[in-house]
Amino acid sequence: MELDHPATAALRIEDVLAALNHPARLHVVRTLAANDELSCQATLPDMTKSSASHHWRMLRESGIVEQRREGRYLFMRLRRADLDSRFPGLLDAVING
Amino acid sequence: MELDHPATAALRIEDVLAALNHPARLHVVRTLAANDELSCQATLPDMTKSSASHHWRMLRESGIVEQRREGRYLFMRLRRADLDSRFPGLLDAVING
């Protein structure tokens, strides 16, 4: 299973906006903003695995987060520098509500 | 028919993100960014009236645009200063793609 992340230059604002348009994914983004790196599980502990996996995928494929595998765990963190360079201010607006 | 616009302090990022999450509404925003003020009709000339009206309402109620009635016309413009003060950078990210 390959974790494909879009290149910084390939980030599309439409995809980012779509990914941000859901309470659960917004929660993940804000949680990551306060925690640097977390296991996927830790970001959506009260959601069904299959639903959570769907949201993690959207965040990854839109370029909002990067994921790193370590054993049976998957860790995620915000692609803050990438987002700030492509869409300055967007992430802060989302995090600060 | 009252055109109720949310106050600047009441703008919610969730509503703004939802409003931006549609090609037609993104088109309106980008068209307004290049034209200051336009009649509603001019922003979505090729769409059914009822569908267009739905999108104009979402943009207005989320606080992205303000509308002004003049006779039988309705003009709209971006609430650029309001958006910049609440969510700095967001509008530019959307406009510049």
Add this chain to the structure above:
DNA sequence: CCGACTGTTCGAGGCGATTCGAACAGTTGA
């Protein structure tokens, strides 16, 4: 007054996003 015009509202239909359980792959530790 009357037809043409801009825009709203309503209900119905369509369609994509979300959700879930079940089955699965891979890892870990006993």
Add this chain to the structure above:
DNA sequence: TCAACTGTTCGAATCGCCTCGAACAGTCGG
């Protein structure tokens, strides 16, 4: 080896948004 764990994928059901036509309100010009 084997059970427990993290996470993915699949199909099916559900939910909500989008779309449209029809009817409507208000305005304008003749």
